[in-house]
Structure formats: structure tokens, C-alpha cells
Amino acid sequence: MPAIPAFVTDELSQLGVTLDPSQLDTLARYLDRLLDTTQRINLTAVREPDAAWRRLIIDSLSLVPGFEPVAEDATIIDIGTGGGLPGIPLAIARPDLRVTLLEATGKKVRFLNECIEALGLTNTRAIQQRAELLGQDPAHRQQYDIAVSRAVGPMTEVLEYSLPLVKVGGRVLAMKGPKLEQELAAAGDALGILGAGDMEVFEAYPPNFKQDLVIASIIKDRATPGMYPRRPGVPKHEPL
Numbered sequence: 459m460p461a462i463p464a465f466v467t468d469e470l471s472q473l474g475v476t477l478d479p480s481q482l483d484t485l486a487r488y489l490d491r492l493l494d495t496t497q498r499i500n501l502t503a504v505r506e507p508d509a510a511w512r513r514l515i516i517d518s519l520s521l522v523p524g525f526e527p528v529a530e531d532a533t534i535i536d537i538g539t540g541g542g543l544p545g546i547p548l549a550i551a552r553p554d555l556r557v558t559l560l561e562a563t564g565k566k567v568r569f570l571n572e573c574i575e576a577l578g579l580t581n582t583r584a585i586q587q588r589a590e591l592l593g594q595d596p597a598h599r600q601q602y603d604i605a606v607s608r609a610v611g612p613m614t615e616v617l618e619y620s621l622p623l624v625k626v627g628g629r630v631l632a633m634k635g636p637k638l639e640q641e642l643a644a645a646g647d648a649l650g651i652l653g654a655g656d657m658e659v660f661e662a663y664p665p666n667f668k669q670d671l672v673i674a675s676i677i678k679d680r681a682t683p684g685m686y687p688r689r690p691g692v693p694k695h696e697p698l
């Protein structure tokens with residue numbers, strides 16, 4: 459069984475996340491695969507095992523408290539999931555939720571499908587597509603309760619990828635660093651245009667952790683106009 463550092467359960471419990479031994483084991487097996495595969499495909503820059511538990515697994519699970527209240531069987535989409543972050547740790551920690559991993563790059567999606575199969579993640583699927591196209595696909599547009607993301611781009615771009623995929627009444631949860639304030643100052647137009655309502659920003663960790671990870675939580679309260687998201691590449695190169 460892959461090693462699980464002693465700090466993991468304690469740090470998770472400080473975030474309000476409790477996992478059983480088999481969930482911890484599944485997380486360890488996922489991390490093993492991710493670190494092993496990253497020697498061939500660049501899936502993460504974090505290679506050292508303790509740092510990988512903290513920055514990849516525990517950081518991802520810091521989103522869990524932001525899910526509440528959430529309906530049983532709620533649908534989550536992880537936009538630009540790369541090697542499965544934060545979506546795979548979330549799917550392991552919350553088997554009651556249905557998780558879609560969205561990623562544009564084929565070789566990363568192949569890795570995600572191998573993980574889903576090997577780890578027996580029956581609540582998880584991976585889709586190879588660009589967010590700009592999935593957001594215009596009626597099978598996915600405004601179908602998700604929650605859109606999550608990590609390290610996909612500035613807030614304005616993340617909002618144009620995320621809000622079209624979320625139901626009215628659903629939520630966007632974006633993992634962000636210390637530049638969030640500047641990014642939000644630039645994102646006012648995007649919030650209004652894309653149908654955002656109330657927004658809250660909270661620290662992912664209690665103060666004793668000294669981590670600067672913050673989570674922006676945005677409720678969607680109106681339908682997104684049909685012209686958004688715009689064509690692939692436009693949200694990035696001509697931000698709203």
C-alpha cells in the first residue's frame with residue numbers, strides 16, 4: 459500500500475474533511491500514478507511526496523466545505539483538470555457526487571481514464587473538449603451544480619469557461635492565490651454579463667496553516683446569454 463504521511467488526516471480534519479482508510483488509500487494510489495506519470499507527461503511541477511500531499515491533495519480537498527449545501531447526486535465539473543486536480547481527489551472524498559473532468563489535451567485525458575478505471579471511480583467521467591465548446595453544447599450547457607477549477611487562468615477567463623456550464627442557482631468555486639483581488643477588480647464586467655450573483659471569497663485554510671490559498675465562490679443567478687462562451691481562444695485573448 460502506498461505511504462500516507464502522518465499529517466494528512468490531521469490537516470484534513472482541520473479543514474472539516476473526514477475520510478475512511480479506503481478513501482485515503484485510493485488518494486495515495488492516485489498520487490502514486492500522478493507522480494509516476496509526470497516523469498513522462500508533465501502533469502504537475504510538484505514532485506516531492508509530502509509537498510504533493512499538501513499542494514495537490516489537501517489543497518484540492520479544501521474545496522469540500524464550499525460545496526455545502528449541496529444536493530445528493532449533485533454534478534460537479536472540473537474545468538481544465540490536467541492530471542485530475544482538483545476533480546479526482548474530490549471524487550474520491552465525495553462518492554455521493556457525480557464528477558466530470560474536462561480537459562482539452564488528449565494525452566492527459568488518457569491518463570485520467572486510466573485513473574478512473576484503475577481506481578474504480580464509478581462517479582467520475584473524463585471528457586476531452588475545450589470549455590468554450592462544451593459550454594455551447596446543449597448536453598452540458600447550464601447542466602452542472604458546481605464548476606471548480608485550479609490554475610486555469612485569470613478570473614475573467616475562468617468565469618467565461620465556468621458560468622455557462624453551471625445551472626441557475628449553481629456555483630463556481632475557483633481556487634486562487636494572492637493575486638485574486640486584482641483579478642476580481644478586472645472581472646466586474648464578466649460577472650455581470652455572464653449571470654453571476656453573490657460572490658464570497660474565503661481563506662481555504664485556518665490561520666495556523668499560513669497558506670495563501672483562497673477560494674472565490676460565485677452564485678449564478680441568471681441564465682448566461684447565448685453568445686457566451688465565445689469561440690475557442692477568445693476568452694483568453696480578448697477577456698471580457
Ligand SMILES: C[S@@+](CC[C@H](N)C(=O)[O-])C[C@H]1O[C@@H](n2cnc3c(N)ncnc32)[C@H](O)[C@@H]1O
Pocket residue numbers: 501502537538539540541542543544560561562563566587588589590607608609610619
Ligand atoms: C496549468 S494546468 C492546471 C491543471 C490542473 N487544474 C492542476 O491544477 O494541476 C491548466 C490545464 O487546463 C487545460 N485547459 C486550458 N484551457 C482550457 C480550455 N479552454 N478548455 C479545457 N481545458 C483547458 C490545459 O490543457 C491544462 O491541462
